[in-house]
Amino acid sequence: MVTPMDDGAVGREQARRLRITMMAAGIDRARLWLYYFGIGGEVSEFEVDAYLHQSLTLPALQRDLLAQAANEILIDLAPPKAPYTADLAEGHTSPAQGGEVHDREDPGTPRC
Known part of the structure; x- marks a missing residue:
């Protein structure tokens, strides 16, 4: 049987994993704090730094907003995904997925 972690342990683990995500x-x-603040985060950049170094605990809502901010930044950093055959055949390609991007090279030549 797995014992659930208390909120303090959950917070420390969230901080540890968030730091790993940020570094990777x-x-x-x-950047994290600015995005976090923009989506409704309420703690200062100094407090976020202390949290990331596990010197301060934050309420679950603020921890989750930091996780959301990091995850949304990751989405912004990710390149467009390569479409599957079904995506193109069904017309589901958007410009963000590469539907309107024109390669300077011959379109029949894959780049590696």
Whole structure:
């Protein structure tokens, strides 16, 4: 049987994993905080820094808003996804997925 973690342990684990995500994606604290604040976050950049270093606990809502901010930044950083055959055949391609992007090279030549 798995024992559920208390809120403090959950918060520390969220902070640890958020730092890993930020480092892997190259997201700096200032960018995270600005995005977080823009979506309704209520703590200061200084408090976010303390949270990321596990020196301060935050309420679950604020932790989740930080996670949401990081995840939305990740979406912005991700390149367009390659379409599947069904996507193109059914006309589901949007410009963000590469539907309107024109390659400078011969379209029949894949780039690697």
